[in-house]
Amino acid sequence: MTKTLTDTDEQELWAESEQNGTLSSQSKGFETITLGKFSDICNIYSCSTELRSGLSIAVDEVEFIDDLVWMKDKSDNLRFGLSFFLSGKVTVERHGLIDKTDESVGKYYSECNCNLQETEWWKAGEKFSRIYLRIEPQQFFQSFGEVDLEQIPIYLRQAVIGDCIQPYYQQEKITRQMQRVLRQILQCPHQGLMKRMYLESQVMELMMLHFQQFQEQGKCDRNFPARNLSDVEKIYQAKEILLNNLENPPSLLELARQVGLNDFKLKCGFRQVFGTSAFKYLHDYRLEKARQLLGSEDMKVEEVAFRVGFDSRSYFASAFRKKFGLNPKQYLQHCQKSR
Numbered sequence: 001m002t003k004t005l006t007d008t009d010e011q012e013l014w015a016e017s018e019q020n021g022t023l024s025s026q027s028k029g030f031e032t033i034t035l036g037k038f039s040d041i042c043n044i045y046s047c048s049t050e051l052r053s054g055l056s057i058a059v060d061e062v063e064f065i066d067d068l069v070w071m072k073d074k075s076d077n078l079r080f081g082l083s084f085f086l087s088g089k090v091t092v093e094r095h096g097l098i099d100k101t102d103e104s105v106g107k108y109y110s111e112c113n114c115n116l117q118e119t120e121w122w123k124a125g126e127k128f129s130r131i132y133l134r135i136e137p138q139q140f141f142q143s144f145g146e147v148d149l150e151q152i153p154i155y156l157r158q159a160v161i162g163d164c165i166q167p168y169y170q171q172e173k174i175t176r177q178m179q180r181v182l183r184q185i186l187q188c189p190h191q192g193l194m195k196r197m198y199l200e201s202q203v204m205e206l207m208m209l210h211f212q213q214f215q216e217q218g219k220c221d222r223n224f225p226a227r228n229l230s231d232v233e234k235i236y237q238a239k240e241i242l243l244n245n246l247e248n249p250p251s252l253l254e255l256a257r258q259v260g261l262n263d264f265k266l267k268c269g270f271r272q273v274f275g276t277s278a279f280k281y282l283h284d285y286r287l288e289k290a291r292q293l294l295g296s297e298d299m300k301v302e303e304v305a306f307r308v309g310f311d312s313r314s315y316f317a318s319a320f321r322k323k324f325g326l327n328p329k330q331y332l333q334h335c336q337k338s339r
Contacts, residue, residue, distance in 0.1 A: 002067040005041065012071075013039040019222055020301065030196055041123075051200040054139030059186070061129040064122045072118040082161060084108040084174060084182055087126030091121040095288055097167050098275050108178070110210065112155045112168040131140050131182055133203055133307055151216045153214045154232050166236055168277070172213060181205050234259040235269045242282045246289070246309040249282060295335045296327060301328045 016039060019025035023036035023044065034046040042065060045339065048058040089104040094115040122128070137159035141149065149157050155168035174182070181202050190198045239257045242249050249255075255278065256263040270278045286308040293304045302313055305328070312314035321327045326334070
C-alpha cells in the first residue's frame with residue numbers, strides 16, 4: 001500500500017508522535033538526538049551537532065513502513081547544504097528545477113532549496129541513511145574577502161552577497177577522499193568538546209573537497225561559462241522571460257539577445273544552472289502549470305492546454321500522461337472528486 005503525506009499531515013503526526021511517546025528528542029549541549037517511530041510512517045534516528053556559527057552536521061537514518069509519496073510545499077526557510085548518501089534510495093522531484101532523480105549510495109548533492117515544491121517517493125523496508133552538512137552562508141563566510149568568495153560555488157556566493165538568491169541543485173559522485181572522511185565521521189572516537197572539534201575538522205575537509213571539485217570543473221569544462229554572478233543573473237532572467245511567455249516563447253537566439261548573452265553561452269549556462277536545456281525546462285514547467293490549473297481552476301482540458309502553450313491537444317495529453325501517469329481528463333476527474 002502506498003501512503004501520501006503532506007506538510008500539514010507531517011506536522012500533525014509529528015506532534016502526535018511526541019505526545020504519545022513513540023518519538024523523542026533530547027538535547028545535550030551542542031547535540032540533539034531524535035529517535036523513535038514517527039506515527040505509522042517510519043522509524044527515525046537523527047543526530048544533529050552544531051559545530052560553529054553557520055555550520056552543523058546531521059547523521060540521519062530512516063526506514064519507511066509502507067511505500068510513501070511525500071509532497072512538500074514551498075518554504076520561506078532557506079536551506080543551503082551538502083547531503084552525502086550512505087545507504088538506500090529515494091526518488092525526488094524539485095518542481096520547476098529538476099525532474100525526477102534518484103538520491104542513492106555513492107552520490108551527494110549541493111543545494112539551495114528556496115521557494116520550491118518537492119515530491120519524494122520512498123520504498124518500504126529500505127533503510128536510508130545520509131550525512132547532511134547545513135550551511136548558513138552569511139554567518140559562515142562573513143570573514144571571507146572578495147578573492148576568497150570567488151573560489152566558492154555560485155549558489156553560496158549569491159547568498160553571502162544577499163542578492164538574487166535562487167534555487168539550486170547539483171548532484172555529484174562521492175570521491176574516494178570523501179568516502180574516507182565520511183567513514184571517519186561515522187567512527188568518531190571522541191565525546192563532548194573533543195567530538196565537536198573532531199567533527200568540525202572532518203566537515204571542513206568535506207567542504208574543501210566539494211569546493212575543489214567546483215574549481216576543477218571550472219578549469220577543465222569548456223561548457224562552464226557562467227562563472228560570475230552577472231552571467232547567472234542573466235540566465236535566471238532568461239528563465240523568467242520563458243515562463244512569462246508560455247503561449248509564444250522567443251527562440252533561443254532571440255532569448256539570448258534579450259538577456260545580453262550569446263546563444264552558446266546561454267544554452268550551456270542554462271544547462272549548468274538548471275540541469276536541463278532551456279526548452280526542456282519550459283516544457284516541464286508548462287506541464288506542471290497545467291497540473292496546477294486542472295487541480296484548482298474550473299477549466300476544460302482544451303482551455304488548460306492552450307493557456308500553457310500547447311497547440312495540439314493530443315500532444316498535450318501524451319506529454320501529460322508521460323510525466324504524471326494519468327491523462328489530463330483522468331487527472332481532472334480525480335481532482336473534481338476530491339473537491
